[in-house]
Amino acid sequence: MGEMMxxxxxxxxxxxxxxxxxxxxxxxxxxxxxGEIHAIMGRNGAGKSTLAxxxxxxxxxxxTKGTIFYKGVNIEEMEVFQRARDGMFLSFQYPAxxxxxxxxxxxxxxxxxxxxxxxxxREFRKELKVAMERLSMDxxxxxxxxxxxxxxxxxxxxxxxxxxxxxxxxxxLDETDSGLDIDALRIVAEGINSVAQNTxxxxxxxxxxLLDLVKPDVVHVLLDGKIVQSGGPELAxxxxxxxxxxxxxxx
Amino acid sequence: MTxxxxxxxGDYRYGFHDPESSxxxxxxxxxxxxxxxxxxxxxxxxxMTEIRVKAYNHFVEREMPTWGNCDSLEGINxxxxxxxxxxxxxxxxxxxxxxxxxxxxxxxxxxPDAEQKWLGGVTAQYESxxxxxxxxxxxEEQGVIFxxxxxxxxxxxxxxxxxxxxxxxxxxxxxSALNTAVWSGGSFIYVPKGIHVEMPVQAYFRINAKxxxxxxxxxxxxxxxSSLHYVEGCTAPTYSTDSLHSAVVELIAMEGAKIRxxxxxxxxxxxxxxxxxxxxxxxxxxxxxxxxxxxxxxxMKYPSVLLKGEGAHAEIISVAYAGTGQHQDAGAKVHHxxxxxxxxxxxxxxxxxxxxxxxxxxxxxxxxxxxCRSKVVCDALMLDEESRSDTYPTMEIGNSTADLEHEASVxxxxxxxxxxxxxxxxxxxxxxxxxxxxxxxxxxxxxxxxYAVELNRLLELEMEGSIG
Numbered sequence: 001m002g003e004m005m006x007x008x009x010x011x012x013x014x015x016x017x018x019x020x021x022x023x024x025x026x027x028x029x030x031x032x033x034x035g036e037i038h039a040i041m042g043r044n045g046a047g048k049s050t051l052a053x054x055x056x057x058x059x060x061x062x063x064t065k066g067t068i069f070y071k072g073v074n075i076e077e078m079e080v081f082q083r084a085r086d087g088m089f090l091s092f093q094y095p096a097x098x099x100x101x102x103x104x105x106x107x108x109x110x111x112x113x114x115x116x117x118x119x120x121x122r123e124f125r126k127e128l129k130v131a132m133e134r135l136s137m138d139x140x141x142x143x144x145x146x147x148x149x150x151x152x153x154x155x156x157x158x159x160x161x162x163x164x165x166x167x168x169x170x171x172x173l174d175e176t177d178s179g180l181d182i183d184a185l186r187i188v189a190e191g192i193n194s195v196a197q198n199t200x201x202x203x204x205x206x207x208x209x210l211l212d213l214v215k216p217d218v219v220h221v222l223l224d225g226k227i228v229q230s231g232g233p234e235l236a237x238x239x240x241x242x243x244x245x246x247x248x249x250x251x
Numbered sequence: 252m253t254x255x256x257x258x259x260x261g262d263y264r265y266g267f268h269d270p271e272s273s274x275x276x277x278x279x280x281x282x283x284x285x286x287x288x289x290x291x292x293x294x295x296x297x298x299m300t301e302i303r304v305k306a307y308n309h310f311v312e313r314e315m316p317t318w319g320n321c322d323s324l325e326g327i328n329x330x331x332x333x334x335x336x337x338x339x340x341x342x343x344x345x346x347x348x349x350x351x352x353x354x355x356x357x358x359x360x361x362x363p364d365a366e367q368k369w370l371g372g373v374t375a376q377y378e379s380x381x382x383x384x385x386x387x388x389x390x391e392e393q394g395v396i397f398x399x400x401x402x403x404x405x406x407x408x409x410x411x412x413x414x415x416x417x418x419x420x421x422x423x424x425x426x427s428a429l430n431t432a433v434w435s436g437g438s439f440i441y442v443p444k445g446i447h448v449e450m451p452v453q454a455y456f457r458i459n460a461k462x463x464x465x466x467x468x469x470x471x472x473x474x475x476x477s478s479l480h481y482v483e484g485c486t487a488p489t490y491s492t493d494s495l496h497s498a499v500v501e502l503i504a505m506e507g508a509k510i511r512x513x514x515x516x517x518x519x520x521x522x523x524x525x526x527x528x529x530x531x532x533x534x535x536x537x538x539x540x541x542x543x544x545x546x547x548x549x550x551m552k553y554p555s556v557l558l559k560g561e562g563a564h565a566e567i568i569s570v571a572y573a574g575t576g577q578h579q580d581a582g583a584k585v586h587h588x589x590x591x592x593x594x595x596x597x598x599x600x601x602x603x604x605x606x607x608x609x610x611x612x613x614x615x616x617x618x619x620x621x622x623c624r625s626k627v628v629c630d631a632l633m634l635d636e637e638s639r640s641d642t643y644p645t646m647e648i649g650n651s652t653a654d655l656e657h658e659a660s661v662x663x664x665x666x667x668x669x670x671x672x673x674x675x676x677x678x679x680x681x682x683x684x685x686x687x688x689x690x691x692x693x694x695x696x697x698x699x700x701x702y703a704v705e706l707n708r709l710l711e712l713e714m715e716g717s718i719g
Contacts, residue, residue, distance in 0.1 A: 056674055060666070080673035081681075089674070096671040100689030106675075109685070113676030145689070162675065 007034035009071060009170045009200040010055065016065035017047075017054050017225075024050045026225035027066070032170065032200040039203045039211055039236060042222035043244055048204045049093060051222070052172040055202075056090040057083050070170065085114055087169030091159040091176050093204075097147035103158065104128075104142035107165060114166050131164040134194070136187055152179030160191040170200045177210035189213030208240035221247050263546070264712070265360070266519050268488030269352045271460045273378070275337040279462065280330045283307055286432050289335050293401055293435075296408055306421035306431035313425040316551070319580045319611075323549040327523055332464040332495055334433045336378040342399055349375075349383050357383070360486065362455050365701060370482075371450035372397045376467060377457050379435040390448060396441040397452055400468050403439025410441060414470055418501035418529050418557070426525045430466045430499040437467030437498065442477040442508075451480040451513075451699055458487035458494050458522065469500040473508035473536075480511045482699060486546070489519040493548065496522055502530030504538050506560065511539040515702055517709065518546040520576055526552040534560030534589075541697045542569040544579050545709060553611055555584035558592035558620075565594040570694040573606030573638070574713060582611035582643075587623040587653070596627040599694060601687060602638035603713070609641045618649040626656040632690050633663050634683065684711035 010032040017025040024047045032038050040048050054061040055068055057080040067074050075083060098106065107128065112118040119127070132139070135157050147155055156176055163171055173192065177185055192201065192214050203214060211219070211233065219235040220227045223244070228251055229235065239247075275292065277285060286307045290300040315324050343349045346363050357363060357375050366373045372386035374397070381399035390397065396407065404411045421431035438454050458465050473479050487494060496518060504510045510530060518524055524547040530538035540554035556565035571579035585594040600608035610629045631640035642659055664686050672682035688695070688707045695703040 056670075058670055079678075080670065081676050081678050084674050084676040092671060092674075096665065096667040098668060098672065098686060098689050100692030101685055106685070109677070109681075110675035113681070145692075166675075 008032075009034055010202070011069040012051075012055070012066070013069070014066040015054070015063065015068065017050055018062045018064050019050070019060055023064070024061075024225055025054070028222075028226055030220065030227060032202060034169065034200050035197055036218065037196055037201040037203060037214060037216045039205060039216035039219045040222055041205060041219060041236060041239055046222040047225045048222055049174050052090055052174045052202065052204055055172055056080060056088060081113070085116065089163060089166055089168035089171045091156075091163060091171065091173040093174040093178065095147050095155050095159060097145070097150070099145055099148050101146050102143050103146055106146045107142075107162065110162065111165055127165065131161055134164065135161055135191055137161060153181065153184045156180055156188060157184070160188050163195060164191055167195060168199060170202070171195065172202045172204075174204045175206070176203070177205050177207060185210065186213060208236050211236045223247055223251060263489055263519055265486035265517065266489035267359070268459055268490075269356055272350070272352065273336050273338050273460075274340050275335070277333060277335040279333050281307075281332070281334055281433070285334055289433055289435065292335070295404065298412060299404065302416065302421065303432050303434075306428045307433075309422050310425060310428035310432055313428055315425060319551045320549055320578050323523075323578060326493065327495060331462055331492075333460060333462055334464050334466070335435060336460055336463060337380055338378050338459070339380070339382045342381045342384045342402065344383075344385050346383060353377050353382050356457060356459065357455065360455065360457070360484075362453075365453070369450060369699060369701065370453050371448055372452040374399050374438055374454045375457070376436045376454065376465075378460055378463060378465065381436055386452070387450070393446050394443040395446060395448060396439065398439045400437040400439045400470065401435065403470070407439070407441070410472070411439065411470065414472060414501070414503060416501075418503065418531050419499050419527050423527060426497045427499050427527045430468060430497050430527070433464070434466045434468035434499065436465075437469040437500075438471070438481070439469070440471040440479065440481065442473045442479050444474045445476045447478045448480070451482045453482045453484070456483065456485040456496075458496065458518075461490050462492055462494060464495045464497070467498045469498065471501070471510060471512070472503045473505060473510045475505045476507040477505075478509040480513065482513045482702065484515050484517070484702075486517050487519045487522050490521050492521065494522045496524045496526070496547075498526045498528075500526070500528040502538055504530060504532045504536035506534040507536060508533075509537040509539070511541065512554075513541040513698060513702070515543045515698070515706060516546060516550065520546065520548050520574075522547045524550040524552065526550075528552065529555040529557065531557045531559050532563035532565060535562040536560060537564045537566065539566040540569070540583070541694065542567070542581070543694060543698075543706065544569070544571040544581050545706070547577065547579075549578045549580070551580045553582045553584050553613070555586070555613075556594065557586050557588060558594065559588050561589045561591055563589060563592045565592075567595070568597045568694050568697055569599070570691050571598075571600040571608045572710065572713065573600065573602045573608040575604035575606055578607045578609070580609045580611060582609070582613075584613035585615070585625065586613075587616040587620045587625065590619070590621040590623070592620060592623050594625045596625070597693060598629045599632070599691060600630075600640060601632045601634060601690065602640050603634040605637045607639040607641075609643060612644045613647075614645070614655070615647040616650045616653045620650050621652050623650065623652070624654045627658070629659040630690070631661045632687070633661065634687075680714045681711075683714040687714060
């Protein structure tokens, strides 16, 4: 089916979103096709994380106007876990810790939920080993509790490990680069690149440095809840050099 | 199970019952004559009959507890309880000799299977008495005594006489008096000096009849430098009328010995579970209670340790799950009676669907107990607004050298945790199940693996179909 139809994964049309009555997104439009990497840049509070959360279905975000289509379907009524099972993935900026639940158990159960069947134990161990080696993660990670006492960098690695295991169709990566040193950033970027070909990626970031490693096809600038400028990778470079003032002047 | 019963209990999967069959069944109600009849039927020595009668008189005079859940306690009708029911004439050593319907019950509970795989011995009690009992030959050869309590009294009367009631006297509380008066079944264990019983031994308690009272009595003695892990499980069918389970468990750990007593209590929601459990730890000995309370209507149970010898240690890990219509009034008590004794108490409770869980704790350090250390941690997790959790800690510290820590927390499942787990493909119920299992993990990891898996599954079932 996927082969026949267009490779459009996400289409956001005139999206207005409020949190507790405060408007955050004000008429946002965005389309992401399979195999494309879109970067969203913008100042703090511009609505970047809101976009990622509302696409994933966070209950605190209310869509007041507009529509989100995922694989051509309006997903307003679709529950968060159903979106995940249908191939959507969010790499959290601040992933919650789940005390007492071991990473290994969590990964196995998540893979089982998303794939619709429990992976064969042997195959899964192998898969896990390959993915963890790629991210330079030690085996001891598996027996720790999910995100509990993790450093910022460890949390991000666990998010990317899930990205590798779950092989989503659409990956929303919310400031995955924050809190990473250069080596970790390179490892995480390689992880993203390894799935990017078959995935639509939305990369939310403040910094050019991730985009040096994960080459975006399109860069969008988000301002006051709207995309005000889109362009190629050069746009990110310009933002890095000149800041956001010139974008503001455009509006 | 009837439709009504099914609705009442939701997913309680042990709620099935077999046709009641008995070889001897006493009329409902309690009197001195009933107490004497039980003793006579069991051919007990005179001294035991006297203890029973004395305990009965104390039970009659003793007031109901004025704490815990008085309203619920008032609901017990002592006249509507069957105090003794013999369902099989013999305690068998071979499952094939156990009456077919009873054997079927234990098959469904997975006991014979577990016995083959990982247990050193099993006793299976059905109503008032053990119907099956067996111990691995190698343990028997090492001199380990593992019997049901009735047989223990017959075969080792002197040992029983020496220790029975020494840790929990009949006058300890109303329900210990009741148990002492009408006790039947339970385990009697003696581990000789220096013997380490590597595989856990298990007792399984099953109530099948309606309005049944089960009063097992357990006495475990670990002699110097020995060790034992005892595991007990329990279930009952679901009826619209109540049953009463009132056990007394006494543990004695001699110098340097270690006893671990693990419980997964999963009575149906019509069972009053009023149990007294206490252990004595002599010099450098350790007593550990690993106590899980998932079922019952009302549980009042506070595993205790008397740290009697210098350097003794107590470890009490307990969890309680209180669902709709349930009150788990559980906790722990440790008495530091000797110098340099140490204790750890970890209590975790979950309340859901209007359920109520209470932690009731007692920590005592006597004036002569220098250099004691104790850490108490109580965590409560509330799954909704209408549920309830209380903490009643009591501390009596008579020695200023004691090093004490106390932490308590009440938390709710956070929206962030749910969203995170759901974004990984877990439904809300599954996400709750994961969070709840994680919360109990410090307890479950102490259980034999088979029990841990079963407990996690149970809790996941509890989360199903419960979210609006």
